[in-house]
Amino acid sequence: MAPEHAARRSRVIMVEPALTQLTKLTASETHRLDRAIVAISVNPELGTAVPDTLLRDYTDEVDGVRIIYFVTALHTITIVAYIEA
Template identity: 70%
Template sequence: MGWGRGVVLVEPALSQLVKLTAVESHYLDRAIAAIRANPELGAPISETLLRDYVGDVDGVRMIYYVTALRRITIVAYVEA
């Protein structure tokens, strides 16, 4: 997975990651690239800093937030 700098996965995202197939991992790569390009893609989750992103084409879902300086995306949950 080639996310480069700036993307951190935490539990339970890491435990979900090992369950993904190669195709699902590819979908996740595309979703992370899209969010890195536009961190506001996901819908805000009320009363939190979290955002909920669901890919239109491949159905990947991620719960994430972006740090204040927009340098690091913290992924809290992954579903493919």
Template identity: 75%
Template sequence: MSSEHAPRRAQVIMVEPALSQLQKLTASETHRLDRVIVAIRVTPELGAQVPDTLLRDYADDVHGVRVIYYGMALRQNTIVAYVEA
């Protein structure tokens, strides 16, 4: 598949409290979180739908990371509300 036809990745925007949690992470935890954020950018439907909300809750047990987020219309933006590593 040429890059011209590659799937578009969503832009990731972090809001409070995700930003304050991010500042508390070690370099190793940030690296693990980065891998999960890339996966969410490519496939925004990862994670379980949180009932009665637009939020999705994705926990990656292999990397020990949890991200709560929601995708905007047309999958152009992914808003990260909470991170845990």
């Protein structure tokens, strides 16, 4: 019997506004953000759809992280537009 494979993760890319915000985060904030990015890369549907856009808004209340992103049609790339940590 062939082993089961884990779900394929999408590749995460950050655009300029998110990259600028990333440089301002502390090590602790970056660590919290990393966990949230892994979560949306595994399941891009986690976030809530923003009406009338392709954007999704994911908030992790426990870690205090918010990510606004969109996913390509085949769910192979997740593009992060905005982060808060």
